Amino acid sequence: MCFRLRQVYLCRGFSCLAKSHIFPTSISSRIKTLVQQGEYRQALHLYTKHGSSPLRTSIFTFPSLLKACASLPNLDYGKTIHASVIVLGRQYDLYIASSLVNMYVKGGLLDYAVQVFDVLSENGVSSQDVTVWNSMIDGYFRFGHFKAGVDQLRRMLELGVRPDAYSLTIVVGVLCKDGNRGREGGKQIHGYMLRNSWNGDSFLETALIDMYFKFGLSTNAWRLFVGMKDKANIVIWNVMIVGFLDNGLWESSLELYTLAKSNSVKPVSTSITGALGACGQSENVDFGKQIHGDVVKMGLEHDPFVCTSLLTMYGKCSLVDEAGTIFHNIPDKGLEIWNAIIAAYANNDCGHNALELFDSMRQKNVMPDSFTLSNIITCCSMLGLYEYGKSIHAELVKRPIQSKATVESALLTMYSKSGRDNDASLVFNSMEVKDLVAWGALISGFCRNGKFTEALEIFRCMKNSESLRPDSDIMASVINACTGLEALGFGLQVHGYMMKTGLELDVFVGSSLIDLYSKCDVPEMAFEVFSGMPRKNIVAWNSMISCYSRNNLPELSIGLFHEMVDHGFFPDSVSITSVLVAISLTARLLKGKSLHGHTIRLNIPFDTHLENALIDMYMKCGFLEYAQNIFRRMLHKTLVSWNLMISGYGSHGNYLGALALFDEMKRAGEEPDDLTFLSLISACNHSGFVQEGKTRVSVNGSSTNVDPHRFVVYLRRKLQEIKITRQKFFPRKKEDGWEFLANMVDLLGRAGHLEEAYSFVRAMPVEADKSIWLCLLSASRTHHNVELGILSAENLLRIEPDRGSNYVQMINLYMEAGLREKAAETMALMKEKGLQKKPGCSWIEVRNRTRVFFSGSSYSSSMEAEVFNALNSLKCNMKKENNEDSDKMTFREVIL
Known part of the structure; x- marks a missing residue:
């Protein structure tokens, strides 16, 4: 049924209800008051209660009734009132027609609104009334018919209808959704407002302020607010409070809340929720509690929106007990x-x-x-x-x-x-x-479970099947997958993609890239990423410091730590741990003790990783007692902690301490891993307790002879049982078990059991590597077993024919055995290949500066010459004293 037929039908239906008397003025006034107070149902109920008919209803009552229908919404009732309007012939009344258009727009019936407007236009009624035009334009925009709305606005202007403040407000609301074009259009409307002296219209100014905030132009919004003549309306204050909050300017939001109160503007529910949101985002619990007091004073403690904001604020400030108390006191x-x-x-x-x-x-x-x-x-x-x-x-x-x-x-x-x-x-x-969150959750899930290949495959599917642009979280997960696979090539491709999209500058993505290049042994690329980050947080600094430590660049790591502090960043436990690893590599005790004291003075929390780093540093610097004190005071000892101490005891020759600690570790319920046994073997090795070392690593714990086959099987089973994880203090790339085998050979060789050591090597189920042959060669030289030494040296040269130190070992073996011709031949071969042995070195820390001395080097500084002169003088004095003691003893013997 078309709209005009409905009109005829409704007119006929209501014509029988015509009466001679008019709707009482008091009832009409009461209806209008109820609508103004928002009591829409009561207003319609009052209208129905008095048995109203079209002819008994005052024309001044219809707009109020239509507003009530639009607000509920109640379109069936609204259509009935529309019929009453037609019966009275008031469908051309601009005020009533505008209310009809507004009701149908809000009720979702845009076609009905258009037909009401067209009826007016056909009769030339609406041409000069901006109110009806505003209602219609607002309807088009509200339903997303942007072009039709613009056409209607253009048509209004062509007919000479001058837009009012509400017209401009409607347009401003649409421009907020139109990106950069909308921002420029909004500025033009602002200029139009100023040229036409509408800068006193608070409704339009509020809309413009809201627009500026949505475009992130907080300064423009603030300037417009300051220039407003009338700031008595709480609505404008609410827009400012929420606008600053949405733009991350939480302090400004709270300042506006305080300023509103000082200007005698009474906050309402919206003001409270906005200010509480700022407190939650900034975790300003003290200010939040003050607002909570205002809530109680104003009687808003049961307002659902305020209660929700209070609970959210206390939750974000980690005060869940307070949130729970508020929750239990809410009745509804x-x-x-x-x-x-x-x-x-x-x-x-x-x-x-x-x-x-x-x-x-x-x-x-x-x-x-x-x-x-x-x-x-x-x-x-x-x-x-x-x-x-x-x-x-x-x-x-x-x-x-x-x-x-x-x-x-x-x-x-x-x-x-x-x-x-x-x-x-x-x-x-x-x-x-499938939005970004879904793709990111799947990719990060695969990364978390170590399925890095699957994660990269999902990323490829995302790029191929969706028009979505990956965000920083997804790219960080993708880089972590490359890191887990050590896929440097694909990581470089991802890096190139991010450089095109600008994501490389994101601090989290940048930190992930640094970690990738660090683990792929490319510290120079990591530093390029670090240098290109415009904003560096503590995570980025820590990643770069750790990168230098991991790649055996301790001096750069220590220097970067000082640079971080100079830039105003407060170090955390991760920073301290990374620098301690670097200090351990250089054995700079004074620097380590200084950093330890610095950590205590700054009240930096001591976590397990930091305590382990301190133990490792003091052990490597030769201070066993300091490491013991830290270990005994640890509240939570991890497997790494026990291993560090056992290894430390072994490196200091304290065999009994290592074994005692191992037994204590078992009593504490800590399951040993491969590093534990490696440390025990090393401890026995350094102390010469061969039998004890063999017993500790045997399968049944009591055998005196170690079968290599059973030993390797045992090691592999142990690794499967404990699911070994690599610790950063002992980064190893060898196959599991090699270090044990090498240490067993070294253990037997040092004790002189060369035949047993060689039998162990021959019985191994895998071919011996360079470390095992080197241990056997060193033991052969020590115990003058030339035949076994030559065999070991030949195997060593076969595995590493271009390593100078191997030739030096063989030359020394020949010289010690008196085979000078063989030594000369080997030396000639070494020179022919252009090989050299890297000289050994020692160092000492003096006045916060490390002095390094290389074997066989000439004096490179006056200080080194002075040191060597002092050493020569001491040697002469020692020889002189020894000679004098020898002479005195001989004289006594003569006397006696």
């Missing part, structure tokens, strides 16, 4: 209240509390939404309650909810974190819309 708890308290617990690692509230919520028949369930699934992931999370997933399948993208992303994260990649893939494939 809506869904938003439940969501706020559950989110507060979930975000503060109080997953059990969140789950208890969720059960209570369901008992009270409060239906959860997507926000509730995403937080609950996150708690399941946090607590490892994957079966519970899966049961919630089952409920979701039975009862689909709206806006489930966040829930699906939470499910993806949970399944990925639990290692259930198949379930994660099923959730991902079932998603209708």
Whole structure:
């Protein structure tokens, strides 16, 4: 039925209701008052109660009734009132017609609004009235018909209808969604307002301020606010408070809240929620408590929006107990209240509390939404309650909810974190819309479970199948996958892609790149990334410091730490740990002690990694007692802590201490790993306790002879049992077991059991590497077994024919055995190949400066010459004293 036929039908239906008397003026006035107070249902009920008919209703009552219908919305009632208007012939009244257009627009019936407007235009009624034009233009824009709205605005201007402040406000609202063009258009409207002296219209000025904030032009918004003549309306203050909050200017938001109170502008619910949001974002709990006091004074403690904001603020400030108290004192708890308290617990690692509230919520028949369930699934992931999370997933399948993208992303994260990649893939494939969060959750999940190849494959699919641009979180995960695979080539490709997109400058992506280049032994590339980062946080500095330590550049690591402090960054435990590793490599005791004291003075928290680094540093600097004190005071000793101490005892020749600590470690319930046994063998090796060393690493713990086959099988089984993890203090790239075998050969060789050592090598199920032959060669030289030494040297040269130190070892062996011709031949061969042995060196730290002395070097400085002169003088004195003692003894013998 067309619109005009409906009009005829309604007119005929209502014509029989015509009466001779008019609708009482008092009732009409009462209806108007109720509508102004927002009591829309009561207004319509009053109209119906008095048996109204079209002819009894005053024309001044219709706009109020239509406004009530638009606000509810109640279009059926509105259509009935429209029929009454037609019966009275008031459909051409501009005020009533504008109300009809507004009602149909708000009710979602744009076609009805257009027909009302067209009826007016056909009769030439609306041409000069801007109010009706505003309603129609607003309708087009509200329904997304941007072009039609612009055409209507252009048509209005062509007819000579001058736009008012509300017209411009409608346009400003549309421009806020139009990017850069909208920003320029908004500035033009601002200029138009100033040229036409409309700068006193607070409604338009408020819209412009809101527009500037949405475009991130906070300074423009502030200037416009300062220039406003009338600031008595709380709405403008609310826009300023929320605008600064949305732009991350939390302090300015709180200053505006304080300024509003000092200007006697009474805050309302929106003001409170905006200010509490700023407190939560900035974690300014003191200011938040002051606002909480204002809430109580104004009687808003039961306002649902204010309560939700209070709970969120206390949650973000980690005051969950206060949030819980507020929650339990709220008499009428809506869904938003439940969501706020559950989110507060979930975000503060109080997953059990969140789950208890969720059960209570369901008992009270409060239906959860997507926000509730995403937080609950996150708690399941946090607590490892994957079966519970899966049961919630089952409920979701039975009862689909709206806006489930966040829930699906939470499910993806949970399944990925639990290692259930198949379930994660099923959730991902079932998603209708795969946003960045979903792709990121799947990629990071594969990375977390060590499935780096799968993570990179998902990234390729994302780039090929979607128009989405990866964000910094996704790129950081992709780089971590490259790092895990040590795929430097693909990492370079990813780096190039990021340079094109500008993501390289992101501090988190940059830190991941530094870590990639660090682990791929390319520190110069890591430094280029670090230097190109415009904003460096503590994570970036720590990554670069650790990079230099990892790549055996300790001096650069130490220097960068001082540079970081000079730039005003406060070091954390990670910074201290990385620098301590560098100090350990250089054995600079004074620097290490200074850093230890610096850490105590600054109250930097001592975590396990930092304490382990201190133990390692003091051990390598020769201060066993300091390391012991730190170890004994540790609240939580990890396997790394025990290994460091056992290794330290062994390197200091304290064999009994190493074994005693090993026994203590077993009593403490700590399972040893390969490094533990390696340290024990080394301790026995340095102390010469051969039998004890063999016993400690035997399969049954009591055998005196070690079978290499059984030993290797034992080692492999142990590695599988304890799932060995590489520790940064002992980065090793050899196959598991090689270091044990080499140490066993060295252990037997040092003790002179050369035949047993060689038998051990021959019985090995794998071919011996260079380290094993070098140990056997060194033992052969020590115990003058020329035949075995030559055999070891030949195997060593076969494996590494271009290493100068191997030739030197063989030359020394020939010389010690008196085979000078063989030594000369080997030396000639070495010179022919142009090989040299790197000289040994020693160093000493004097006045915070390290002095290095190379074997066979000439005096490179006056200080070195002075040192050697002093040494020669001491040697002469010692010889002189020895000769005198010898002469005296002979004289006594003669006397006696």
